[in-house]
Amino acid sequence: MSLLTDKATTHTDPSSLASGAAVPDVSRGARKTSFDVADFPVPHGREEDWRFTPVDRLSGLFTDHPTDGLGTGSEAASVTVQAPDEVLVSTLAPGDAPRGTALVPADRAAVVASAQTEKALHLTIPAEAELAEPVRLTVTGHGAGRRSNGHCVIEAKHHSKAMVIVTHEGSADHTGNLEVIVGDGADLTVVTLQQWDDDANHLGQHDALVGNSATYKHIAVTLGGAIVRINSNVRYAGSGGDATLLGVYFADAGQHLEHRSFVDHNAPHCTSHVTYKGALQGQSAHTVWVGDVLIRAEAEGIETYEQNRNLVLTDGARADSVPNLEIETGEIIGAGHASSTGRFDDEQLFYLQARGIPERDARRLVVRGFFADVVSKIRVPEVVDAVMEAIEIELSQATE
Amino acid sequence: MSTIEELNPGLKDFGAYEFGWADSDAAGATARRGLSEEVVRDISTLKSEPEWMTKIRFKALRLFEKKPMPTWGSDLSKLDFQNIKYFVKSTEKQATSWDDLPEDIRNTYDKLGIPEAEKQQMVGGVTAQYESEVVYHQIREDLEEQGVIFTDADTGLREHPELFKEYFGSVIPPGDNKFASLNTAVWSGGSFVYVPPGVHVEIPLQAYFRINTENMGQFERTLIIADEGSYVHYVEGCTAPVYSSDSLHSAVVEIVVKKNARVRYTTIQNWSTNVYNLVTQRATCAEGATMEWIDANMGSKVTMKYPACYLLGDHARGDTLSIAFAGENQHQDAGAKMVHAAPNTSSTIVSKSVARRGGRSSYRGLVQILEGAKHSKSSVVCDALLVDQISRSDTYPYVDVREDDVQMGHEATVSKVSADQLFYLQSRGMTEQEAMGMIVRGFVEPIARELPMEYALELNRLIELQMEGAVG
Numbered sequence: 001m002s003l004l005t006d007k008a009t010t011h012t013d014p015s016s017l018a019s020g021a022a023v024p025d026v027s028r029g030a031r032k033t034s035f036d037v038a039d040f041p042v043p044h045g046r047e048e049d050w051r052f053t054p055v056d057r058l059s060g061l062f063t064d065h066p067t068d069g070l071g072t073g074s075e076a077a078s079v080t081v082q083a084p085d086e087v088l089v090s091t092l093a094p095g096d097a098p099r100g101t102a103l104v105p106a107d108r109a110a111v112v113a114s115a116q117t118e119k120a121l122h123l124t125i126p127a128e129a130e131l132a133e134p135v136r137l138t139v140t141g142h143g144a145g146r147r148s149n150g151h152c153v154i155e156a157k158h159h160s161k162a163m164v165i166v167t168h169e170g171s172a173d174h175t176g177n178l179e180v181i182v183g184d185g186a187d188l189t190v191v192t193l194q195q196w197d198d199d200a201n202h203l204g205q206h207d208a209l210v211g212n213s214a215t216y217k218h219i220a221v222t223l224g225g226a227i228v229r230i231n232s233n234v235r236y237a238g239s240g241g242d243a244t245l246l247g248v249y250f251a252d253a254g255q256h257l258e259h260r261s262f263v264d265h266n267a268p269h270c271t272s273h274v275t276y277k278g279a280l281q282g283q284s285a286h287t288v289w290v291g292d293v294l295i296r297a298e299a300e301g302i303e304t305y306e307q308n309r310n311l312v313l314t315d316g317a318r319a320d321s322v323p324n325l326e327i328e329t330g331e332i333i334g335a336g337h338a339s340s341t342g343r344f345d346d347e348q349l350f351y352l353q354a355r356g357i358p359e360r361d362a363r364r365l366v367v368r369g370f371f372a373d374v375v376s377k378i379r380v381p382e383v384v385d386a387v388m389e390a391i392e393i394e395l396s397q398a399t400e
Numbered sequence: 401m402s403t404i405e406e407l408n409p410g411l412k413d414f415g416a417y418e419f420g421w422a423d424s425d426a427a428g429a430t431a432r433r434g435l436s437e438e439v440v441r442d443i444s445t446l447k448s449e450p451e452w453m454t455k456i457r458f459k460a461l462r463l464f465e466k467k468p469m470p471t472w473g474s475d476l477s478k479l480d481f482q483n484i485k486y487f488v489k490s491t492e493k494q495a496t497s498w499d500d501l502p503e504d505i506r507n508t509y510d511k512l513g514i515p516e517a518e519k520q521q522m523v524g525g526v527t528a529q530y531e532s533e534v535v536y537h538q539i540r541e542d543l544e545e546q547g548v549i550f551t552d553a554d555t556g557l558r559e560h561p562e563l564f565k566e567y568f569g570s571v572i573p574p575g576d577n578k579f580a581s582l583n584t585a586v587w588s589g590g591s592f593v594y595v596p597p598g599v600h601v602e603i604p605l606q607a608y609f610r611i612n613t614e615n616m617g618q619f620e621r622t623l624i625i626a627d628e629g630s631y632v633h634y635v636e637g638c639t640a641p642v643y644s645s646d647s648l649h650s651a652v653v654e655i656v657v658k659k660n661a662r663v664r665y666t667t668i669q670n671w672s673t674n675v676y677n678l679v680t681q682r683a684t685c686a687e688g689a690t691m692e693w694i695d696a697n698m699g700s701k702v703t704m705k706y707p708a709c710y711l712l713g714d715h716a717r718g719d720t721l722s723i724a725f726a727g728e729n730q731h732q733d734a735g736a737k738m739v740h741a742a743p744n745t746s747s748t749i750v751s752k753s754v755a756r757r758g759g760r761s762s763y764r765g766l767v768q769i770l771e772g773a774k775h776s777k778s779s780v781v782c783d784a785l786l787v788d789q790i791s792r793s794d795t796y797p798y799v800d801v802r803e804d805d806v807q808m809g810h811e812a813t814v815s816k817v818s819a820d821q822l823f824y825l826q827s828r829g830m831t832e833q834e835a836m837g838m839i840v841r842g843f844v845e846p847i848a849r850e851l852p853m854e855y856a857l858e859l860n861r862l863i864e865l866q867m868e869g870a871v872g
Contacts, residue, residue: 024472048472297789310801316771318802323810325795330786330816340809341801 027326028294029264033104035094037064037115040108049107052288052320053229054256060147060173061109061203066116068146076146077172079121082136086129087162091119092153099153102209103179106231110205113175117151120179123164127157127183134163134191134380141172144199150176154190158183158211163380164190169224171197180208182216184238189217191383195390196225204230210270212238219378220276222249222257223390229258229288236267245274246377247289248387250394251317253282261306262292265299274306277374279367280317281394288320291337300331310341311370364395417699419512420642420672423504428531428613431485437461439486440585446487447554447588450561453568460574460584467578473733473764474702479676484617484648486586488531494552495536505530512639514608525550528608529620532588543601548632549594550605553621556592563594567623571654571682571710580680583619583652590620590651595630595661604633604666604852611640611647611675622653626661626689633664635852639699642672646701649675655683655691659713662690668855670699673729677703687713687742693720694850696859697732706764708737711745711773718747721847725863726759726791735764735796740773740806751782752844755791762794767808774805782812785843787836837864 025031031049032039042062043050055062068076081089092099099120105111123135141148156162160183168174182188196202202225210216218232234243243263251257263272278287289308310319323337348369352362371391378384432439440461444454469476495501498515509515509528518526518538525539527550534552543550549560557564574584591607611618626632640647649671657663663683671677677700683691693707709718720736738747753761763782784793795812817839825835840863841848848856 024470024475300789312801312803312806315803318800320801321799321810323795323797323812325793325812325814327784327786327793327814329789330791331789332814332816334813334815336811336813337795338809338811339797339799340807341799342807342809343805 027328028262028292028324029296031106033106034111035100035105035114037111040105040111043108053258054227057227058109058201058203060145061175061201062112064112064115065147067148074142075148076143077139077141077148077150077170077174079150080138080140081121081123083123084131084133084135086126086131087135088124088126090122090124092122093118098155098181099179101179102181102235103177103205103207105177106205109175109203110177113149113177114151116149120151120153122153123155125156125160125162125188127160129160129162131162134165137164137166139166139168139174139176141170141174141196141200144171144197146172148172148174150174151179152176153179153181154188155181156183156186156188159185161187162189164188165193165383166191167193167195168202169195171200173201175203178204178206180206180216182208182210182214184212185214186211187215189219189380191219191221191380192230193383193386194220194222194225194228196228198224198226200225201227202229205233206230207233208235208243210234210236210241210243213240215242217244217246219380219383220247220259221383221387222247222259225255225257227256229260231260231262233262233264234272235264236270239267239269241267241270243270243272244377245272246374247276247278248371248374249276249278249287250391251278251280251285251287252394254284256286258288260290260292263294263304265293265295265302265304268299269301270299271302272304275374275377276308277371278319279311279313279370280319281313283316285317290322290324292324293326293335293337295327295329295332295335297328300329301333303333304335305337307338309339309370311367312341312343364392367391367395417642417672419639419670422641423508423612425613427490428485428488428616431488431613433485433615434482435484435486435586443487443586443588449557452565453557456569456574457585460581463575464578464581464585467581469578473704474731476676476702479646479648483615483645485613485615486617486619487588488613488616489533490531490612491535494534496538498536501535505535508610508612509536509608512608517606525605526608527552527591527606528610529589530610531612531616532618534589546599547596548599548601549592551592553590553592553623554588556623560592560594563625564592564623567625567654567656571656571684572652572680577680579650579678580652583621583650583680586617587619587621587652590622591624591634592622593624593632593634595626595632597627598629600631601633604635607634607636609636609638611649611671614643615645615647617648617650620651622651624655624663624665626655626657626663628659629661631662633666635666635668635855637668637670639670640672640675643674645674647675649677649679651679653679653681657683657685657689657691659686660688662692664692664694665707666694666851666855667696668858669697669703672699673701675700677705679705681705682708682710683718684710684712685716685718688715689713690717691719693736694847695720695722695734696847697724697734701729702731702733704733706735706737706766708739709747710739710741711747712741714742715744716742717745720749721850722749722751723844723847724753724761726753726755726761728757728759730759731762732760733762733764737766738768738778740769740776740778743772743774744776745773746777748778749780750846752847753793754785754787754840754843755793756787758790760792760794762796763812764796766798766800768800769803769806769808771802773803776803776806778806778808780810783843784812784814785840786814786816
């Protein structure tokens with residue numbers, strides 16, 4: 001058979017040659033956001049922002065479907081709020097300000113959760129209030145595979161100071177949007193704890209708008225769940241804002257824990273620091289960290305640094321780590337990122353063992369040391385305790 | 401300079417790019433535009449190729465048509481495949497003496513200084529490609545006596561069919577990516593290098609690529625095989641005239657580094673700013689082998705180029721040093737790829753980029769540590785220097801680690817030339833421009849010192865040109 005004369009089977013399709021369609025996004029800031037479900041087709045896993053995620057196991061969270069058991073009193077997940085008296089607790093319908101100020105859905109799961117949440121929880125910390133106690137939100141899942149949508153708006157008015165701790169437990173297929181508005185000069189810390197049962201799936205988009213000279217801290221602690229994917233994003237509403245994104249995660253066999261962040265430096269003289277640390281153990285433990293930073297031309301005088309460190313404890317685990325940095329102006333104080341993945345440092349182990357510390361304890365010390373700096377930045381005693389306790393439990397499972 | 405300017409009056413306005421002249425162009429003017437089955441068949445027939453090669457070309461053409469354009473990296477939407485000339489024959493016969501070349505082609509290489517370098521024995525062999533074919537070729541006798549093969553790829557296929565067939569497409573298959581498919585379908589020219597076991601080629605082999613005609617597509621194909629324990633350094637340089645519409649350079653470079661061999665591949669890419677430079681380069685490294693890529697991207701409109709090392713044997717090593725300069729209307733999307741597929745492998749990537757006058761430089765990399773690649777080590781360091789407020793610098797590293805027993809690190813910093821640095825140098829009597837040039841040279845020095853001396857000088861000169869008018 002000669003291919004030379006086999007004309008019927010080859011045809012040059014002009015449309016495939018005249019490229020046209022494929023223009024890459026100009027920057028991370030050009031990625032689509034929308035309130036319209038139709039704008040986000042169900043992901044097939046080859047999209048840039050889904051390429052690490054096992055999307056075939058998340059189809060339940062991509063269908064445009066209300067919360068299971070909605071209005072029956074036995075919803076798929078329940079939310080309890082425990083807040084100091086100063087805090088106003090109310091709800092917001094779609095379109096009610098300030099809902100939609102800080103968060104516009106950026107993917108299929110978030111847009112569905114937004115559209116399917118008729119009454120978003122709205123917490124307001126009044127101007128100049130300093131809360132002595134944290135606000136506690138607890139999301140409890142009531143059954144594996146049951147579908148749950150959530151949207152919560154946290155508004156810290158100007159010059160207030162507060163902490164909000166969101167705890168996720170039980171089991172469900174849950175998508176939770178968290179919209180955070182930090183007023184001028186306010187100081188807000190949001191902690192999100194993922195302590196799900198082994199069969200829960202959780203997708204979350206957490207977007208913050210940081211005001212003039214405001215301070216925002218987002219702390220993600222992810223320990224439980226089958227698939228957890230938290231996107232923590234920051235934009236600035238004025239100059240002088242400071243954002244700190246911290247994360248601690250520990251993935252066991254079969255767990256997929258994914259953290260993404262996007263800091264959009266759209267204003268001058270702001271700072272951002274992103275630090276995520278994670279450990280992995282067991283077959284098919286998979287962690288993903290994608291940290292995007294965009295420094296727009298107008299963001300002069302900013303400073304940013306992001307880092308991710310992974311400690312792989314056993315065979316068969318996989319850590320993906322992608323720090324992306326886009327810089328459109330040279331008038332900045334500094335920008336950088338670092339990422340590393342390693343294993344137990346044999347030398348450290350040897351050093352400790354040589355001093356009579358048994359291997360099991362030595363390993364524990366090395367892992368605690370690995371997490372120490374990020375944990376020390378958390379500065380919330382009860383969260384630190386929860387993290388350290390969880391690490392101890394994980395490690396004792398590992399060495400049994 | 402005067403003769404160059406006479407040849408091309410537009411050059412003066414362009415400023416920095418000094419290789420922008422064009423020769424008379426009878427061959428290019430009559431060449432056919434567009435890609436079709438006939439074009440591919442004609443190229444193959446003209447070269448009287450064996451049937452297996454023709455078949456691969458057709459297979460690759462179909463793969464090219466089927467594959468979508470990449471949706472990442474640079475904007476390629478203005479690239480019109482049907483406006484490109486896929487094959488331009490500039491001379492009937494390959495020369496082994498510069499005097500045998502048509503006068504204007506010879507003049508071009510004279511201006512580029514290639515015969516001079518050869519005369520001074522600074523290179524072990526020269527191949528010069530003009531449009532689609534290699535027009536000049538020479539190798540030193542002592543190398544030939546040791547069994548070193550250094551020919552253009554077309555001759556390589558003709559004279560060493562067994563060797564060529566064994567390795568062609570073995571490192572980069574026809575369907576690897578859209579542009580590798582395109583190259584496989586219409587490839588012409590390039591180098592074929594074979595270094596026998598234990599032979600060390602001490603002085604670099606040099607290839608020079610020149611595009612002359614407008615809307616040219618240059619698709620050279622280079623295949624380098626370094627047999628066990630051998631060493632070779634291959635250097636390529638590229639220039640083209642300045643035209644108002646675009647040309648395409650889409651090369652494929654395949655390198656096979658056998659046990660304990662070492663290959664160094666240096667590119668000084670200085671295409672004019674109307675050339676899309678979309679190149680696939682990859683090396684496989686066997687046990688104990690070392691591959692070094694030194695990649696300097698100064699020119700082109702758009703470059704997408706990520707030299708790769710597949711570390712397949714124990715203790716294999718890959719190193720990439722990459723520098724990119726992005727000036728006005730330029731996007732350098734360059735980087736490196738390291739795939740660790742065997743235990744005890746190591747890789748380092750050092751990338752330095754400078755963006756100015758609204759240019760965009762991106763580092764895009766991939767480090768993959770596959771299961772079983774125990775005790776592997778990788779380190780990636782990217783530094784970017786910004787000299788003004790309108791330029792752009794991006795870093796897109798990607799790391800995929802599937803083994804616990806490894807060390808992997810990535811670091812990037814972006815800095816700007818500070819007023820302090822400039823003031824310090826200016827207070828010692830330098831002009832602002834000289835000071836800026838010195839700071840930039842200092843920034844890329846770790847890479848410049850890895851280049852052969854004449855290239856290091858050339859690089860410094862290019863930086864000087866690039867930095868001209870950078871201030872004020």
